Amino acid sequence: MIKKAIALVIGGLLVSGYAVATDTDQCDQCHGANGNSTDGKVPSIAGMSAAYIGDTLASYAAGDRPAAKYTPAGGSESDMQTVAKGLSEADIGAVAAHYAGQTYQPREQAGDPALMAAGKSVFQKRCEKCHSDSGSVAEDDAGLLLGQGKEYLQAQIDAFTSGARYMPKKMKKAFKKISDDDKKAIVEYLAGGKI
Secondary structure (H helix, E strand, O other): HHHHHHHHHHHHHHHHHHHHHHOHHHHHHHHHHHOOOOOOOOOOOOOOHHHHHHHHOOOOOHHOOOOOEEEOOOOEEEOOOHHOOOOOHHHHHHHHHHHHHHOOOOOOOOHHHHHHHHHHHHHHHHOOOOOOHHOHHHHHHOOOOOOHHHHHHHHHHHHHHHHOOOOOOHHHHHHOOOOOHHHHHHHHHHHHHOO
8 A cells, every 4th residue: 555655656746846845965965965875885776766765765664674773974873764754655755756866876896706707697597587687777676786885785685684674475486596605796796886
């Protein structure tokens, strides 16, 4: 029900141009200017689909997705569950529409070339069906992965591995087939920021 409501709000906001009315400066404090993070622990959200951002915020607000504490430079400690709980459905729609309209800038991070090649192979075999073009297509509504910070990617892999973060049945089936070494290789590959 929440997802349908968010989708309707997002659709209406995209048409009406309401997204510019939301103050996203607080979001930018952690996620970087226009949603492109410079901190490897915090994901870039620029260019992700509005549906994915809206669903993610709704999951945080409901307490369904774990959130680490974070303190931006010159800011106060917070976490995404706390932030999302303070947003109305209209706020969520506006934030989602705003960041969906930004341009994602993948980060290139130094890595082990052999490990990156191994990670690319595993990713293409196990993950590519849902995360096309190495997780670089916003229309997949699955988040942008290629070029995210290495620490963030590792934290998400750890959350999936421990069961702290929900996985759809299809993902769970594929994820079970990925060894710990292959998970490290996938993180190295995605952090490298190149297809």
